[in-house]
Amino acid sequence: MSDRPLTKNIVDHEGPTGIARYEARGGYSAVRDTIGKLDPNAVLDIIKDSNLRGRGGAGFPTGMKWSFVPKPDGKGHRYLVANADEMEPGTFKDRLLMELDPHQLIEGMILSAYTLSADVGYIFIRGEYHVAISRLNEAIAQAEKAGYLGDQVSGSKFSFKLHVHVSAGRYICGEETALLNSLEGKRATPRTKPPFPQVSGLWGRPTIVNNVETLCNITHIITYGAEWFRQLGRGSDGGTKLFGASGRVKHPGCWELPMGTPIREILEGCAGGMADGYELKGFLPGGASTDFLIAEHLDIPMEYETIMQAGSRMGTGTMIILDDRACPVGMIANLEKFFARESCGFCTPCREGLPWVQQVLDKIEVGNGSDSDLGILEKQASFIGAIGNTHCAHAPGAMEPLTSGLKYFRDDFINHITSKSCPYSTNQSAKRGVS
Amino acid sequence: MPNIIVDGQTIEAKDGANLLEVLLNEGINVPYFCWHPAMGSIGACRQCAVVGYANEDDTRGRIMMSCMTPVSEGARFSVNADNAESFRESVVENLMLNHPHDCPVCEEGGECHLQDMTVMVGHRDRQYEGLKTTYRNQYLGPFIGHEMNRCITCYRCVRYYKDYAGGDDLSAFGSRDRVFFGRAESGVLENEFAGNLIEVCPTGVFTDKTFSKHYTRKWDLQTAPTVCQSCSLGCNTYTSERYGEVRRVHNRYNHEVNGYFLCDRGRFGAGHVNSANRIPQAGIRNSDGRYDPVDLETALSAVSDLMSSSDGLIGIGSPRASLEANEALIQLVGEENYCNGMTDNECEMHQVILDVLASDLITPAMAEVEDYDAIIIVGEDITNHAPRLALSIRQSIRQRAGELAESSGIALWHDAAVRELAQAEKSPLTLLTPMADRLDDVATHSIRLAPNEIINKTIEITNAVNDATPSSAREIAQTLIEAKKPLIVSGTSLNSPNILKATTNLAIAVAQHNPETGIFLCAHESNSVGASLLGSDRSGEALLATKPNTAIVLENDIYSRFAEGALESIDHLVVLTPLDDSTASQADVVLPAGSFAEAEGTFINSEGRSQRSMVVFKPKGDIAPSYQLLTRLAGHAKQASTLRSELAARHEALQPITSIAPNEQFRIAGSKVARMTHRSSGRTAMSADISVREKRQPEDQESALAFTMEGNQQQAPAALRTYSWSPGWNSNQSIHKFQDEVGGPDRSAVDKRPLFEQTRRLTPYDISVESEFDPGQIVILQQHIFGSDPSSNEAEEIASLIPQPYVRMNSTTASSLALTHRGGAKCRDIEMMVLVDDDVAEGCLIYPSIPATTALAGVASTDFTAIEGWIAPSEAVKASLITTDGAR
Amino acid sequence: MTLNLATDAPMDSLTEIEIGEIEREIQHLPDRQSAAIDALKIVQVHRGWISDNSLAAIAQLLGMSVDELDGIATFYNLIYRQPVGENVILFCDSVSCWLMDGEKVCKKLSEKLEIEFGQTSADNKYTLLPVTCLGDCDHAPAMMVGDELHHDLTVDNLDEHLK
Numbered sequence A: 001m002s003d004r005p006l007t008k009n010i011v012d013h014e015g016p017t018g019i020a021r022y023e024a025r026g027g028y029s030a031v032r033d034t035i036g037k038l039d040p041n042a043v044l045d046i047i048k049d050s051n052l053r054g055r056g057g058a059g060f061p062t063g064m065k066w067s068f069v070p071k072p073d074g075k076g077h078r079y080l081v082a083n084a085d086e087m088e089p090g091t092f093k094d095r096l097l098m099e100l101d102p103h104q105l106i107e108g109m110i111l112s113a114y115t116l117s118a119d120v121g122y123i124f125i126r127g128e129y130h131v132a133i134s135r136l137n138e139a140i141a142q143a144e145k146a147g148y149l150g151d152q153v154s155g156s157k158f159s160f161k162l163h164v165h166v167s168a169g170r171y172i173c174g175e176e177t178a179l180l181n182s183l184e185g186k187r188a189t190p191r192t193k194p195p196f197p198q199v200s201g202l203w204g205r206p207t208i209v210n211n212v213e214t215l216c217n218i219t220h221i222i223t224y225g226a227e228w229f230r231q232l233g234r235g236s237d238g239g240t241k242l243f244g245a246s247g248r249v250k251h252p253g254c255w256e257l258p259m260g261t262p263i264r265e266i267l268e269g270c271a272g273g274m275a276d277g278y279e280l281k282g283f284l285p286g287g288a289s290t291d292f293l294i295a296e297h298l299d300i301p302m303e304y305e306t307i308m309q310a311g312s313r314m315g316t317g318t319m320i321i322l323d324d325r326a327c328p329v330g331m332i333a334n335l336e337k338f339f340a341r342e343s344c345g346f347c348t349p350c351r352e353g354l355p356w357v358q359q360v361l362d363k364i365e366v367g368n369g370s371d372s373d374l375g376i377l378e379k380q381a382s383f384i385g386a387i388g389n390t391h392c393a394h395a396p397g398a399m400e401p402l403t404s405g406l407k408y409f410r411d412d413f414i415n416h417i418t419s420k421s422c423p424y425s426t427n428q429s430a431k432r433g434v435s
Numbered sequence B: 001m002p003n004i005i006v007d008g009q010t011i012e013a014k015d016g017a018n019l020l021e022v023l024l025n026e027g028i029n030v031p032y033f034c035w036h037p038a039m040g041s042i043g044a045c046r047q048c049a050v051v052g053y054a055n056e057d058d059t060r061g062r063i064m065m066s067c068m069t070p071v072s073e074g075a076r077f078s079v080n081a082d083n084a085e086s087f088r089e090s091v092v093e094n095l096m097l098n099h100p101h102d103c104p105v106c107e108e109g110g111e112c113h114l115q116d117m118t119v120m121v122g123h124r125d126r127q128y129e130g131l132k133t134t135y136r137n138q139y140l141g142p143f144i145g146h147e148m149n150r151c152i153t154c155y156r157c158v159r160y161y162k163d164y165a166g167g168d169d170l171s172a173f174g175s176r177d178r179v180f181f182g183r184a185e186s187g188v189l190e191n192e193f194a195g196n197l198i199e200v201c202p203t204g205v206f207t208d209k210t211f212s213k214h215y216t217r218k219w220d221l222q223t224a225p226t227v228c229q230s231c232s233l234g235c236n237t238y239t240s241e242r243y244g245e246v247r248r249v250h251n252r253y254n255h256e257v258n259g260y261f262l263c264d265r266g267r268f269g270a271g272h273v274n275s276a277n278r279i280p281q282a283g284i285r286n287s288d289g290r291y292d293p294v295d296l297e298t299a300l301s302a303v304s305d306l307m308s309s310s311d312g313l314i315g316i317g318s319p320r321a322s323l324e325a326n327e328a329l330i331q332l333v334g335e336e337n338y339c340n341g342m343t344d345n346e347c348e349m350h351q352v353i354l355d356v357l358a359s360d361l362i363t364p365a366m367a368e369v370e371d372y373d374a375i376i377i378v379g380e381d382i383t384n385h386a387p388r389l390a391l392s393i394r395q396s397i398r399q400r401a402g403e404l405a406e407s408s409g410i411a412l413w414h415d416a417a418v419r420e421l422a423q424a425e426k427s428p429l430t431l432l433t434p435m436a437d438r439l440d441d442v443a444t445h446s447i448r449l450a451p452n453e454i455i456n457k458t459i460e461i462t463n464a465v466n467d468a469t470p471s472s473a474r475e476i477a478q479t480l481i482e483a484k485k486p487l488i489v490s491g492t493s494l495n496s497p498n499i500l501k502a503t504t505n506l507a508i509a510v511a512q513h514n515p516e517t518g519i520f521l522c523a524h525e526s527n528s529v530g531a532s533l534l535g536s537d538r539s540g541e542a543l544l545a546t547k548p549n550t551a552i553v554l555e556n557d558i559y560s561r562f563a564e565g566a567l568e569s570i571d572h573l574v575v576l577t578p579l580d581d582s583t584a585s586q587a588d589v590v591l592p593a594g595s596f597a598e599a600e601g602t603f604i605n606s607e608g609r610s611q612r613s614m615v616v617f618k619p620k621g622d623i624a625p626s627y628q629l630l631t632r633l634a635g636h637a638k639q640a641s642t643l644r645s646e647l648a649a650r651h652e653a654l655q656p657i658t659s660i661a662p663n664e665q666f667r668i669a670g671s672k673v674a675r676m677t678h679r680s681s682g683r684t685a686m687s688a689d690i691s692v693r694e695k696r697q698p699e700d701q702e703s704a705l706a707f708t709m710e711g712n713q714q715q716a717p718a719a720l721r722t723y724s725w726s727p728g729w730n731s732n733q734s735i736h737k738f739q740d741e742v743g744g745p746d747r748s749a750v751d752k753r754p755l756f757e758q759t760r761r762l763t764p765y766d767i768s769v770e771s772e773f774d775p776g777q778i779v780i781l782q783q784h785i786f787g788s789d790p791s792s793n794e795a796e797e798i799a800s801l802i803p804q805p806y807v808r809m810n811s812t813t814a815s816s817l818a819l820t821h822r823g824g825a826k827c828r829d830i831e832m833m834v835l836v837d838d839d840v841a842e843g844c845l846i847y848p849s850i851p852a853t854t855a856l857a858g859v860a861s862t863d864f865t866a867i868e869g870w871i872a873p874s875e876a877v878k879a880s881l882i883t884t885d886g887a888r
Numbered sequence C: 001m002t003l004n005l006a007t008d009a010p011m012d013s014l015t016e017i018e019i020g021e022i023e024r025e026i027q028h029l030p031d032r033q034s035a036a037i038d039a040l041k042i043v044q045v046h047r048g049w050i051s052d053n054s055l056a057a058i059a060q061l062l063g064m065s066v067d068e069l070d071g072i073a074t075f076y077n078l079i080y081r082q083p084v085g086e087n088v089i090l091f092c093d094s095v096s097c098w099l100m101d102g103e104k105v106c107k108k109l110s111e112k113l114e115i116e117f118g119q120t121s122a123d124n125k126y127t128l129l130p131v132t133c134l135g136d137c138d139h140a141p142a143m144m145v146g147d148e149l150h151h152d153l154t155v156d157n158l159d160e161h162l163k
């Protein structure tokens, strides 16, 4: 039993874990002990009991999500998809898991598929992750050869075929229903929920989409039990989580820590605090689509509920640090440029609203803002920002850093407008023109 | 029926409807874009937002899209909540960021859904200061203009074109705020129903090019309710005029017939009314064979002279002319000297149709076809011959998707979800056709057979209905007997009475298993069924065999319809026709008949439905409706309504024609129904260049419609409504204001009685195949949506899409005749391109039914000989690719 | 033999290797059209980009219309519908790199190669494109040159990364 189950095999300088080393460290024993031996419903109960919450951003309880999958009807395939699209700016955790311990994901998927009676799996991975792609393909071939994948997994009646689907770009593909359309070879426009993918997913069949990190947890939960998993957390959320920090900290990086680790411990302990000469101005706790928090929130534990209470979201758990020498308006402008560019173009508030927001931010940042611009930003933020106003969660996510930025860094916005320039401009590299 | 509460008021909601429909049904104005009554909801535009409350205690509620919200008992919503209103305003404001605000030069202006919705949400001031996205437009063919800058990205066009109409050459390209709707490359939109994009697009991206050429604002058009004359289905249209020209045709909603959509032949084919080929004036042939234009009186007395001096006078009526006109001819020449102008073969085919219509077999309305869950089409090229029906059949294959959705608890209006669930699942559709068919892509069984084999196969399937021995025929029979509602479809396009008979026998057999069984037989022309009722017992050939020397021909190009020899005895020919055709060129006297837009008339479509088409505008000069010319010849100027009553008195089956639309005495609060809108601005200015005095409007003695803007319009019954308009709803979307419920029947639709008793039990026909086809060499005339209807062919834009002559066959047939793909072939001096295509049934030679090939009637396959070294003109190659490519 | 009349026009046909690779993808999908993106990517690996002719050939192989396939192709940023240079540089313009002066580095790169985003260098060696976060934020700024990830970029060490 390890207190860092997800990264226990990931040892600096050892390189990726091949099947031999993976098995030597106990890998695939859960497959051998579970498949055909334990009733899938019993496995599902363990997952439910573990209180595992999805690591893809929304934190939805995995066991509950799985329980919405209807009973097998024998009428066709059932699918399990690993969401390895990881394109949320500031997020760099799934790549690590896939590059350095690909079998952990594969084993997690085999066990998940068994639990869900899924017979086909896809790892939907972004095209830029060349290293992860080739290591996963290699690992799948090894696992097939060892009888863990394919027909009659580990000698049982259960069969599971796993394929790597290499994506062709676009952040929206990470949204689980857009991902399904993309896997079907279509334009990656999100679908409406309901119907949920669990009922009508890939090619109209029951489908579960989970984040890579979520799936990596499955093997350990089954091996060591729900109780063990829950206890790994320091607060109410179970397990460990890959947390990260990027920006002007001394040691940017990604670490596996118990759920509920206070932010300060991560930023000051693991990341070594701010880089010399920089002060903390604020941070996004879990990727680009989470609300800013500021220094006063440093002692909050990284847990779904506590972060929510503080006004933000755990998101992917990889923090982006805004220092005092970077322009908050510029940072938000950068974020909104990203969101505007990545809109799928399906629904009006996102497609039209985000580019407008981006234009207004750019204008303010270069010193061309006017008093009415803040009003436009606020109006647009409330127009775009609420779940339900748009077709999917992309646009509301996009508004989180803006809304909270307007709250915490309002003075900066006003300064830009009154001084007709960017007060940080000596620190700014290039000036964006109004496009 | 759940009760819901909207802004404090309790509303009884329709079961299974979404909230948007419920609100619209209630008369509450909720703006929307991406939702369409025929296409359901996808939730893209976010325009239809309302506030929904979770429970009793919820006071804040949250924004939700009404089109995506199911209704359930006790659910509480607000349309008027401040945040809902401001959200809806923001949607328009954001949609306008890139919209060019070019309403003054936009064809949609004045009937634009985007304008209506913008006003409805109260958006006025623009805060956006950025640049607007601009796009390059495409050439999409002769019918449809493209102005992408106006796009609001509602996705209606691609959903309609791909999902609904089955087209595959229009797509959404790109993403984010740069989504482009168009083709991969400029080029003619291939789908036969592309024209509906004009009405489906809520703004001015897809516009009617044929209208733009002589554009007039909606409010300045003079419009009447008309019935499309381009095939036998009788889609309901609005035809609009200005300055004595037909300007455009657009859809007139008829819940049971065409619903919201037309085919492109019907929409764009009315140009013949303005054609240079019109007979503008009466003419008498002089001694050197040319025509002297004469005034009508002179011409009519010349006809009277011919009639009185004739040695055997006959009247040849027409399946293209109205019942009134045919009746006037009957009254003029006497019933015994009248025929309906069809050939023997046509009479025999249409007699089968009449038998079926009068029998206890169910002929569904065209719209009802969508509800059938297993269909077989026997030897009929629906898309080219009865186009609008193909669109209904295309929807019917979604029955299976509907069942799946129902079992998964997904509402049918949830369009994208249902499609994602159903994927490629489709209800059974069997095609027995001699070549590739446009419906192949939705068919579960596409079987290529020569006509004689089609008959045999149909007989086999009929036998297999009651014989469970496994066979391919049984497999098809099974799809029919296992269906909840099977439908058997055929028609006259292969010109074979036996095909119709075999089809009917199949329907009889299936109906014994399932009383819900439907049969739909497509007649040939706009009034084939009506004309058949007037006399299918005597064909043109039979009457001509009496060797008359004088004939009065009503709107019928007998010189292309009948074999030359049949007309030998005719020395004196009087022709009533709107267009100069091969018959007019043989006439002694030509009388200028009014086109459909200038003559009121009643037509009976393939379903046996009688429908009234009204006069759009008073014709120029001496042009007059045929029935008026004929009654004047008979010495009594009768009104159309009189002719109808007299006809109905003689033919019991025709009783309903007198009551399907109000006659000329009808008034609403003392007023007639105005053909012009009350906003009409042009009347005083229209002829100001000639005289500043306002011209007196012509009076209409014949109908309850008036040629003015004064009069009642809003309350007019559907059959007389001259345009769709309602306060705040200036576009065609206003139609829901006239429906009982969204997408339902028109509130004021009168008298939908079927024309026939539908009681007679049919006994199966005896069929002898041998007599009809020589299996060795079968030459088939291929119908073309653009090319096979003589009237619409006269419209310039349609004419540009008529294929060049070709002959099509499979490789075995080609090699037996020594013909090669893209080589030349010759038959009776007509040169044509050879298309070798293995999707053609063995032994069949197929050439198009187009004006250039009329001379080929009755040829044998061996008459087609190779032309050495022939090089296809590149235009020919292109044109035949576009229009002969069947289903790719 | 069935002749497809619509596609008699000259068209670059796919190589056997390409077809083989595409067919292999199709094998684990329920229908041919679902392989649209895989097929585009495969052909792009071999040809660098997707020309109109390649697109038409793929569409034919998958039994779909050019219009439909192009609608898909133009949605995705890693499908290139215009020619690209020998190496595509995907420069991360997302937030962590921005915080670490990515813009400055990118500007330098742009000056060095004399190209802006979306352009190809005169010697056809490089095409510069912006890309969303490469998942290498702890080593920002980062970029990909071809299939290779380069990180911890500075204005001064750029040269080393461009061989």
Ligand SMILES: Cc1cc2nc3c(=O)[nH]c(=O)nc-3n(C[C@H](O)[C@H](O)[C@H](O)COP(=O)(O)O)c2cc1C
Pocket (backbone or CB within 6 Å): A053, A054, A055, A056, A057, A058, A059, A060, A062, A065, A083, A084, A085, A086, A087, A088, A171, A172, A173, A174, A175, A176, A177, A209, A210, A211, A212, A214, A215, A392, A393, A394, A397
């Ligand atoms: C715009 C958008 C992008 C997303 N991108 C990703 C992603 O790259 N990876 C991921 O795992 N989840 C992503 N998600 C979340 C997924 O939709 C989904 O919730 C997640 O894959 C479910 O997995 P989990 O339950 O294991 O967290 C995204 C969501 C949205 C709205």
Ligand code: SF4
Pocket (backbone or CB within 6 Å): A172, A190, A342, A343, A344, A345, A346, A347, A348, A350, A351, A390, A391, A392, A393, A394, A395, A396
């Ligand atoms: S919010 Fe709307 S436009 Fe934006 S990505 Fe989601 S569906 Fe597409």
Ligand code: FES
Pocket (backbone or CB within 6 Å): B031, B032, B033, B034, B035, B041, B042, B043, B044, B045, B046, B047, B048, B049, B065, B066, B067, B068
């Ligand atoms: S009409 Fe409801 S979202 Fe478009």
